[in-house]
Amino acid sequence: MTSPLDARLGESLEQFRRDGVYKTLNYLEGPQAARACMEGRGEVIILSSNNYLGLSTEPEVVQAGHEGLDRFGAGTASVRFICGTFTIHRDLERALAKLVGTAASLSFASCWNANEALPATLLGEQDIVLSDALNHASIIDALRLAKAITKCSGVVFEHNNLSDLDTKLTAAKDRRVKMVITDGVFSMEGAIADLPGLLEICRKHQAVLVVDDSHATGVLGDTGRGTAEHHGVFGEIDIITSTLGKALGGAAGGFVAGSAELCDYLTQRSRPQLFSNALPCSVAAGALAAVEFLQAHPERVRTLRENTRYFRGRLTELGFKPMAGETPIIPVVIGDTAAAIRMSQLLLEEGVFVTGFGYPVVPRGAARVRCQISAAHTRDDLDESLAAFRKVGVKLGLI
Numbered sequence: 001m002t003s004p005l006d007a008r009l010g011e012s013l014e015q016f017r018r019d020g021v022y023k024t025l026n027y028l029e030g031p032q033a034a035r036a037c038m039e040g041r042g043e044v045i046i047l048s049s050n051n052y053l054g055l056s057t058e059p060e061v062v063q064a065g066h067e068g069l070d071r072f073g074a075g076t077a078s079v080r081f082i083c084g085t086f087t088i089h090r091d092l093e094r095a096l097a098k099l100v101g102t103a104a105s106l107s108f109a110s111c112w113n114a115n116e117a118l119p120a121t122l123l124g125e126q127d128i129v130l131s132d133a134l135n136h137a138s139i140i141d142a143l144r145l146a147k148a149i150t151k152c153s154g155v156v157f158e159h160n161n162l163s164d165l166d167t168k169l170t171a172a173k174d175r176r177v178k179m180v181i182t183d184g185v186f187s188m189e190g191a192i193a194d195l196p197g198l199l200e201i202c203r204k205h206q207a208v209l210v211v212d213d214s215h216a217t218g219v220l221g222d223t224g225r226g227t228a229e230h231h232g233v234f235g236e237i238d239i240i241t242s243t244l245g246k247a248l249g250g251a252a253g254g255f256v257a258g259s260a261e262l263c264d265y266l267t268q269r270s271r272p273q274l275f276s277n278a279l280p281c282s283v284a285a286g287a288l289a290a291v292e293f294l295q296a297h298p299e300r301v302r303t304l305r306e307n308t309r310y311f312r313g314r315l316t317e318l319g320f321k322p323m324a325g326e327t328p329i330i331p332v333v334i335g336d337t338a339a340a341i342r343m344s345q346l347l348l349e350e351g352v353f354v355t356g357f358g359y360p361v362v363p364r365g366a367a368r369v370r371c372q373i374s375a376a377h378t379r380d381d382l383d384e385s386l387a388a389f390r391k392v393g394v395k396l397g398l399i
């Protein structure tokens, strides 16, 4: 018998289908490379992945994962402070801190966890968090959690609007800690946060700047060290959070990077550290190998940048109007959610896997297909994708 809850969920799911916003999961039968084998469809070009440097299939990274598994076993079987800490965690954390320019770092099972850990552990009733309006869902939820747990205040400032932030920080001048949080690269737009401007305002108000660099680590800056390197302020950001699930091998995991005191305090007190298993050692070993690979191969970052420039330029020549930017996130706004999903379905029929995003992930009326370029894409991959965009664009009357 269907429970009342399942009946209600079933009705909502039917409505999603009628509205054309139901998300279908596509299964890959092998590794997620520039081209992958999709169940029931065969080879497709992946143009929708965070595998920016192509490290998810890099032999050195995969091999390190195998070795981590052989050396440390299948899992940590515990939270960090009981018996779930391994030397590979320490090695990884040292490498990550060095990569992003901080004194220390602390790994988490995901960047979602890392973000959740931060304000809810560090702040109290006298404190305030100021968050960019377009920040990632994990930051939004982290603030909701922090407000509920610590009774800190939370304020949203307009996207990338320094004068709005300045006004809101002035209004918060009596708060003990003022924490400003921003994405380094905004995942749905590909926009880059103005870190020099944010640093100036934060210094003026003695506020702490936190940057979630998930889409920038391994991607931005000449050597892939992130948004701070891109802007020439490497080593100046107070706290950086990032993921291991994108450019750095794409497996899973996240981290907080900052001062030694910060990381120690989070080790002592943050609930995702105290009540959830540590990152599996095989994943930590793969991520460490990804960091080492990045440091040894800065040319991978250059290839990513060249591929991005090429694809963006050709897409524009075809008559599409991708959102302006210089990151490998290239969104093409379609408008209606169902239309964006339809476009991604048609592209998939042409053998190109690009996801359509609609409300509530992006604002109503601004649904989009979001292309993500990888250093692993060959010119053939990009040209075939562009041919598919041309065909689908003409069919839908977009170009």
Ligand SMILES: Cc1ncc(COP(=O)(O)O)c(C=O)c1O
Pocket: 109, 110, 111, 112, 113, 115, 136, 138, 183, 187, 212, 214, 215, 242, 243, 244, 245, 252, 253, 254
């Ligand atoms: C900006 C940002 N922060 C955090 C996350 C969450 O990362 P993870 O998959 O490691 O939880 C994502 C993932 O999409 C992201 O884009």
